[in-house]
Amino acid sequence: xxxxxxxxxxxxxGATIILPPMVLTSCEKGSDPGGNNNGSGTDIKIDLSxxxxxxxxxxxxxLVTSDVIVINSAGTYLALSVTCTHSGxxxxxxxxxxxxxxxxxxSVFSTAGAVLNGPATSPLSVYSVTKSGxxxxxxx
Ligand code: FES
Numbered sequence: 104x105x106x107x108x109x110x111x112x113x114x115x116x117g118a119t120i121i122l123p124p125m126v127l128t129s130c131e132k133g134s135d136p137g138g139n140n141n142g143s144g145t146d147i148k149i150d151l152s153x154x155x156x157x158x159x160x161x162x163x164x165x166l167v168t169s170d171v172i173v174i175n176s177a178g179t180y181l182a183l184s185v186t187c188t189h190s191g192x193x194x195x196x197x198x199x200x201x202x203x204x205x206x207x208x209x210s211v212f213s214t215a216g217a218v219l220n221g222p223a224t225s226p227l228s229v230y231s232v233t234k235s236g237x238x239x240x241x242x243x
Pocket of ligand 1 (some may be wrong): 189209
């Protein structure tokens with residue numbers, strides 16, 4: 104094998120290693136069990152008429168889609184990053200306390216994303232939500 108063949112084989116091997124993450128990313132976006140999609144750009148559309156999204160019809164209900172936790176907070180829809188800023192676990196929603204606890208190390212966030220309890224020190228990202236008919240649009 105000469106130098107050119109060696110470089111060509113490394114380049115081909117590198118492409119093989121790089122391709123699978125791109126393929127996995129594509130599958131991830133299309134595999135939302137709630138039938139939600141990212142629409143154009145980074146908007147997330149949630150059709151409230153679909154049974155998979157029924158949790159959002161009740162006050163205190165929530166669901167997670169595309170790394171976002173969407174909450175029905177007494178009829179107002181909220182959307183925040185589901186990823187805890189401490190070490191990356193998924194937060195949940197505690198409707199009775201009205202906050203977002205992280206099960207891993209005890210951080211708690213407000214529905215405005217602020218840290219209420221550490222060890223997290225950074226807030227959760229908050230996204231705008233608009234509702235038109237049965238469609239929620241979340242702008243990431
Ligand atoms: S990952 Fe959430 S508190 Fe540590």
